Amino acid sequence: MSDYYDHTSPVTGKRGNPMDEPRFTGPATFMRTPTAKTLKGLDIALIGVPLDSGVTNRPGTRHGPREIRNQSSNVRKIHPITRTNPFELCTVADVGDVVFESLYDLETAHRDIEEFVSRLVEAGVVPLTAGGDHSITYPILRAVVRQGPVGLIQIDAHTDTWGEWKGSSSHHGAPFRRAVEDGLIDPKRTVQIGIRGPQNVTDGWDYSEQTGMRLLFMHEVTRLGIDAVIEETRRIVGDGPVYLTFDIDGIDPAFAPGTGTPEIGGFTTLEAQRLLWGFHGLDFVGADVVEVSPPFDPSGVTALVGASVMYEAVCLLAAAVRARS
Numbered sequence: 001m002s003d004y005y006d007h008t009s010p011v012t013g014k015r016g017n018p019m020d021e022p023r024f025t026g027p028a029t030f031m032r033t034p035t036a037k038t039l040k041g042l043d044i045a046l047i048g049v050p051l052d053s054g055v056t057n058r059p060g061t062r063h064g065p066r067e068i069r070n071q072s073s074n075v076r077k078i079h080p081i082t083r084t085n086p087f088e089l090c091t092v093a094d095v096g097d098v099v100f101e102s103l104y105d106l107e108t109a110h111r112d113i114e115e116f117v118s119r120l121v122e123a124g125v126v127p128l129t130a131g132g133d134h135s136i137t138y139p140i141l142r143a144v145v146r147q148g149p150v151g152l153i154q155i156d157a158h159t160d161t162w163g164e165w166k167g168s169s170s171h172h173g174a175p176f177r178r179a180v181e182d183g184l185i186d187p188k189r190t191v192q193i194g195i196r197g198p199q200n201v202t203d204g205w206d207y208s209e210q211t212g213m214r215l216l217f218m219h220e221v222t223r224l225g226i227d228a229v230i231e232e233t234r235r236i237v238g239d240g241p242v243y244l245t246f247d248i249d250g251i252d253p254a255f256a257p258g259t260g261t262p263e264i265g266g267f268t269t270l271e272a273q274r275l276l277w278g279f280h281g282l283d284f285v286g287a288d289v290v291e292v293s294p295p296f297d298p299s300g301v302t303a304l305v306g307a308s309v310m311y312e313a314v315c316l317l318a319a320a321v322r323a324r325s
Contacts, residue, residue: 004034004042004091019077019087028069029094030130031311036093039123043090043321044314047120047129048097049113052293053106054135054172058260060293064306065097065130067294072307079315081277086318095120106170110139117143126317130310131290133260134160137245138175141184144243144286151189151242152176153233153279155250155272157263159192159215162204172291173204180211187211189240191233193275194218194250197263218265226271230278237282244279244287244316246272246309248302256305258297269305276312284320287313 005017019032029035030046039045048065055061077085086092098116102108117127117140129140134156144150154160154176161180162173170178176192179185192208196218199205208215214236221229249259252266267275292306 004036004093005087007034023073028066028073030069031072031075031092031307031314033087034093036095039120039125041091042093042123042125044092044317045095045120045125045127046092046310046314047095047117047127049129049132049136050097051100051103051109051113051132051136052260053103053109054133054170055260056171056173058293058296060260060295061131061133061291063294064132064290064292064303067300067303068130068289068292068306068310069094071300071303072310074304075307075311082280082315084315084319086315089318089322092314092318106135110135110170114139114142121146126284126321127286128310128313128317129286129288130306131288131292134172134245134247134290135170135175136290137288138170138178140286140288141179141243142182145184149183149186149189150285151237151240152179152185152191153237153242153244154190154192154247155194155267155275156192156245156247157194157196157249157266158247158261159195159204159208159213160247161207161213163207177207185243187213189237189242190214191216191236193229193233194221194267196265226274226278230275233279234282239283241283241285244284244313246287246289246313248289248291248306248309251305256297256302258293258295258302259291260293260296261291269308272309273312276309276316279316280319281323282316282320283323284317287317289313
């Protein structure tokens with residue numbers, strides 16, 4: 001048993017794995033993993049980024065990480081399809097939340113995120129992040145990408161390749177334009193899946209198409225089918241390093257209403273799971289789940305969806321880490 005999963009009670013003196021205890025017990029860490037005491041020996045870090053300073057409409061995603069942690073207590077360990085246990089393949093722990101110097105200056109907040117994740121990457125730890133709004137992916141990519149641009153798989157209702165809006169180019173609708181401009185992602189190895197909903201301008205769609213990103217609008221996803229979308233995505237990203245970003249608004253609001261920018265006509269939860277299952281074996285270098293906004297969903301189901309997507313991402317990252325080692 002890894003030291004990360006071995007806990008000796010200071011009261012009873014008994015040793016055990018807290019992840020094997022009843023799911024209603026213990027502190028609410030991501031998936032009941034231990035709180036990291038050190039980065040030594042850690043393979044995958046689960047990170048909270050409670051930030052919504054980049055939203056363009058409805059705030060609330062600052063509460064996402066805490067509620068995802070709570071709902072992730074429902075997650076068990078062994079995957080029903082692969083029959084693998086990612087927590088046996090790799091050492092996984094909750095490293096807490098990014099601590100911000102300023103929540104009210106978005107550029108400063110992004111520097112805090114980049115510095116936090118950089119320390120993990122320098123220690124050889126792969127980040128899996130719960131947001132927070134989608135602007136957080138840009139500083140995460142700045143921390144992760146060290147040797148040339150990576151591929152990107154983005155599941156989302158929106159391309160998030162818009163330009164400056166109301167004086168800001170760091171808002172949650174712009175991270176992937178900035179990532180292309182900074183050479184962090186290769187647009188020709190980028191797939192944006194589930195795009196839909198009307199816009200006031202076509203700037204984001206145009207930018208994605210003009211730079212060579214593969215846009216899979218939801219009507220095309222429906223026509224092709226999930227298996228063909230998986231095949232197309234794997235063909236485009238290839239065998240090189242790839243980052244996964246999952247905006248919860250990629251899911252239809254019937255299944256995940258708790259988000260700031262809902263768009264009808266999205267994925268069912270099963271379709272989203274099937275997509276993620278189909279990406280097993282790709283060389284993932286990091287992942288995030290963003291835009292869960294608990295104030296817009298008193299039922300808690302959106303955070304449960306976010307926690308379930310995060311579990312699927314743990315499985316994908318663990319397989320990638322094991323393959324590289």
